Amino acid sequence: MRRVLEAFERLGEPRILVVGDLMLDRYTWGNATRVSPEGPVLVLRADVDEVRPGGAASVAYLLAGLDAKVSVSGVVGHDSDGRTLRRLLDESRIGHSLVVDDAGRVTTCKERIVGRAANHPHQLVRVDREDERPISRPIEDRLLAKIRERLPEFQVVLISDYGKGLCTRRLLTSVIAAAADLGIPVLVDPAHGADYARYRRATLLKPNRLEAEIASGMRIRCAKDALTAGRLLREQSRVESVLVTLDAEGMALIPAGGKGQVLSTNPSDVHDVAGAGDMVLAVLGLCRAAGLPWQHAAYLANVAAGLEVKKFGVSPVTRDEIREAEAKGEGIRLPLPPGEGRGEGAxxxxxxxxxxxxxxxxxxxxxxxxxxxxxxxxxxxxxxxxxxxxxxxxxxxxxxxxxxxxxxxxxxxxxxxxxxxxxxxxxxxxxxxxxxxxxxxxxxxxxxxxxxxxxxxxxxxxxxxxxxxxxxxxxxxxxxxxxx
Structure with a gap:
């Protein structure tokens, strides 16, 4: 993979736009010391409160950590959580002039209560505050006007759809069509159970195993099934390429005009899977902006995702960390043709x-x-x-x-x-x-x-x-x- 690393060194600082559902992640950390006398619940002695960008904002946050010049587009409520999220974006040097305030909805916020035990964090409960209604037509019009004006500045567009109301069919089809007219690739991380027609003409669709099962209507028991489901999704959604992520089993890549290949992961210590999918999308976008082929982009995305799951919550992974991990052989194994694994057919x-x-x-x-x-x-x-x-x-x-x-x-x-x-x-x-x-x-x-x-x-x-x-x-x- 020497050529992959040589290309990685030439990534530069690509200009990337992330469109999607913006969220604020709150964490309350502490030690679970005893059971409450008021009921069968743990008592947490809290000692740290923390806020991080979440949802589509977390994709931008990870890209900023990878030295990309990134901007986000979405909506926040006219509330304290929205102001906190904008402050976090400023601190990470993430552009947010394409973010619209919507006084008619709350900023999506996910608050996690995390207890420490045996030096490992354990999430005890999560509290969500959100409005899943589709954004209104006036808000949609304002977003589209802002995006169309700035779109030529970017080398790639990432769509992070969490199903929280931002990614309406009209908004996405308009953004994808405008990007296609400018020759700008669009990579989509789809929402769980979404109508994939809204992603039509995208450059790449990146569902996980369960999302691909729901969208294709078929079970994915192995990587070979993932290739079949990916081909079906590519045809149904009329996208160029599909990448199905399979957790510890790696990825199934179905590129435009290609037969597809399975890219297996190497072992990695898993502390928290939160952020792994966002990291894959971020690195794919980073590599696509630099013109790397999909197989090389998937290789680097897998290395980065392996590093991300070693951390708790969504945390940046740097290029230096990726270089070091790759040097240790923590990437993916080269793909085998489907059905030609060891012992197959014997x-x-x-x-x-x-x-x-x-x-x-x-x-x-x-x-x-x-x-x-x-x-x-x-x-x-x-x-x-x-x-x-x-x-x-x-x-x-x-x-x-x-x-x-x-x-x-x-x-x-x-x-x-x-x-x-x-x-x-x-x-x-x-x-x-x-x-x-x-x-x-x-x-x-x-x-x-x-x-x-x-x-x-x-x-x-x-x-x-x-x-x-x-x-x-x-x-x-x-x-x-x-x-x-």
């Missing part, structure tokens, strides 16, 4: 070859870095998103100590009964209590890794109890499957 059943049930690239990564192996808290958060999308959740569990073909067939059959399959495995201590002092033969992390490598499995979680009763009550699956 699985035999009754003498007949069929595609292997295992994702061998996933199996090669450390357990802690597989997006499918998750804690209960992370699992519940992800399942909530699936439920909003109308997905049917299937649950099964077991010790899986020495996985055999009966286990595989049972798990595969369970996956056919719904849209999302959760597999819970007993912890080592639990297996020891159930099966005796000589068990387990295979430790819990390795058992989780093997189950997570099954292509049909969406999530794996480890539980410590002898039975999954409490876990089932917490997850509340649509269907419980047990093998005979």
């Amino acid at each position: 699985f035999m059943e009754d003498g007949i070859p069929r595609p292997s049930p295992f994702d061998y690239d996933a199996l090669a990564r450390p357990t802690s870095e597989r997006g499918r192996v998750v804690s209960l808290g992370s699992l519940l958060s992800r399942l909530a998103a699936h439920r909003r999308a109308g997905h049917k959740i299937v649950f099964t569990n077991g010790c899986f100590d020495l996985l055999h073909v009966g286990h595989v067939r049972c798990v595969e059959e369970a996956a056919t009964l719904g849209d999302v399959l959760v597999v819970a495995i007993n912890s080592d201590a639990s297996v020891r209590r159930l099966k005796g002092p000589g068990r387990p033969v295979v430790r819990e992390r390795e058992r989780a890794a093997i189950i997570a490598a099954l292509r049909c499995v969406n999530y794996v979680t480890i539980f410590a109890a002898d039975t999954p009763d409490e876990l089932i009550r917490a997850i509340q699956p649509d269907l419980l499957v047990k093998g005979g």
